[in-house]
Amino acid sequence: MTLTHSLTKRARAPQAAHPAAPPKRSRGAWARRAPLLPALIFMIVVTQLPFVGTVTISFMRWNALDPNNKAFAGLQNYKDAVTDPQLRSSLLTTVSLTATVVLVSLILGLGLALLLDRRFRGRGLVRTMLITPFLVVPVASALLWKHALYNATYGLINGSLTWLWSVFGSDNAPQPDWLSSIPLMSVETSLIWQWTPFMMLILLAGLQSRPMDAVEAARVDGATTWQIFRYLTFPHLRRYLELASLLGTIYVVQNFDAVFTLTGGGLGTANLPYTVYETFYQGHDYGQASAEGVIVVLSSLLVGSFALRTVSSLLREETR
């Protein structure tokens, strides 16, 4: 109810301005802009103003455990941050974690989408089973992987190994401690499990929107399945692949839940969001955490502005 009401109220202004000729905008321009302003102002206040705060604090010496020793620190926090090996390693971790998760789930997602694009018995059920991992609350799935699957003494993986070995009459099955022997790969595996359905859903939608008459025509002309994939399906899917990988990157780069839950950032799995969180929440070093935050933002702007252009051109192509 509130929704329709506010839509009616806000939409009236541009409607009234409508008779004005498009090139001349004076009073009409503001009437047109009016519906946009609440959202725009909200976003600026909630996301941009705090960042001004972050920049300010980043030039201060400020540790919450020592509140009286608060002063201007110049670039000291940045010096500390840049020379901090932990921040550098978390930068690398973020890059490799994101790249691995996005790439592997994209490839798996493509394979699954191709499988699901064919008709077979129980396709709807298989599709539902495949998207389930994405619908489990991320913290819950991280806890599930940590305690029910990876746990060295009673996790399902080692349990299955024991069972499998006993089938062949052996009672010394390997029982690796997954989270401490391959920590980063363990985090990545759980995230790939979670994000593959996302990739699959977008790619499947792409596959199903492909013009089938062209495919039929190619088939009649004697094209092989591979040729059809290479020259018809893949070019059509390219946009969907780019969209899926860019959106996946936006979400995975900020991952906090899996790193926080599975390893607590230990054993070289701390990514940037986790490192900033730790400096702030455990180290209470507000100045340092802010400097790290600024560095994180600047580096994501660098990558982001490129990704953004691609994403927005992709989406614009689609909508206009």
Add this chain to the structure above:
Amino acid sequence: MATSIATPGSLTARSRRGALGLLAWLCGIMFFLPVAWMVLTSLHSEPDAATNPPSIGASLTLQGYRQFFGASTGVSPWPPLINSFSASLMSTLLVLVLSIPAAYALSIKPVRKWSDAMFFFLSTKMLPAVAGLLPVYLIAKNTGLLDNIGLLVILYTSMNLPIAVWMMRSFLSEVPVEILEAASIDGAGLPTVLTRIVAPVVAPGIAATSLICFIFSWNELLFARVLTGVVAGTAPVFLTGFVTSQGLFLAKVCAAAVCISLPVLIAGFAAQDKLVQGLSLGAVK
């Protein structure tokens, strides 16, 4: 469909088709297995849940669920569940109220430089939320907003608003402008135009937007963890509290994980196509 490729009758084509169907089934089961294991474990007793090799056939019990509902600790899961629900619901409503007019100004009667505005909205999604966390924390602390649902509502709204604006714009730009103009020339009032022409096109978009905003808010952990405490703690924060350093906890953690994921699972299963629209910011319909 792809199956019509091979000449339907031939034996090799049919067996290949069967093999690929089987492969799809295997993949589906592999991906589903951890979730099935979570549900099964949640129905086992704590000792049965922590055996090696796993006790698949152990007798079923609701003990884990009783623990989740506070059988031994007396801690009820309802306050955090209600907190999560109200934070997600209120922020979803606020997102809709803000994003629909904005999307209108960016599509049907686009303002000048509308693409810059779109670009700005999306760029806020690229910025790591963690970078703004400290100032938000300090402001909240000084204004007494710490441990308050209202703060989460505002933050979740800012987290989802860009997605919603993109989605709603993509749906609104499908509204046929010529028909809008024709209707207004014919003297149709704005309410008529909105209910007869705009609403039918936009309603699925509103549903998809709400679904995705609700899910993202329901799942959020970082802000909730840093900015809430005893009063406003949400379900994901509550869930992390089930892991204890002593004693067995696997069955009750699984029971809690099932309960907390249930709303999202039901909503997602019921609206699979909406999920795709939402995840792709409305680009895939």
